[in-house]
Amino acid sequence: NAGVTQTPKFQVLKTGQSMTLQCAQDMNHEYMSWYRQDPGMGLRLIHYSVGAGITDQGEVPNGYNVSRSTTEDFPLRLLSAAPSQTSVYFCASRGQGGTWEKLFFGSGTQLSVL
């Protein structure tokens, strides 16, 4: 099991550029989510999904899009990058039933928008 694979680890963008952060899990988890982490603030939920074909907004969804075409993949798209999106991004997944106790996080993406 690879767990949650998140790429890239680092990315520098110019204002207005678009990009996709990739997230994949091989644990057949239904719940997947994207967070951003900024200094002095806790992790904040951007978007989440409770299964293939189902997504919903979190606390800070503006400027980001997601889709969930398969159980395994949950990419996060930045449509037109802004300096306010400079942050560390984490993808996470969780099972249901007996396995839902543990959250699994990707290794994070450090994004800088110039």
Add this chain to the structure above:
Amino acid sequence: KNEVEQSPQNLTAQEGEFITINCSYSVGISALHWLQQHPGGGIVSLFMLSSGKKKHGRLIATINIQEKHSSLHITASHPRDSAVYICAPLRETSGSRLTFGEGTQLTVNP
């Protein structure tokens, strides 16, 4: 006021000391996660609990749902315990959504 408050924000201890990190929350929850974020940035899930106490090695987590409070204890602390510890309540009414505390930076000196 934040929905989740952790204390202390920073904690420095000597190796071997007993550590307590507290988490208070203002919303109704069904469960609470404790997470550990390593100096390199990776986040690991330590516990999920909905009542009482759980123990894993030198780590003990307790929760009182009625008092809206949870604690994480580390016995016989070690420099490798140095990390940020984050509590994350799971709201009763939010489905699968978590709210996160800002974290407690723990440094254990040899």
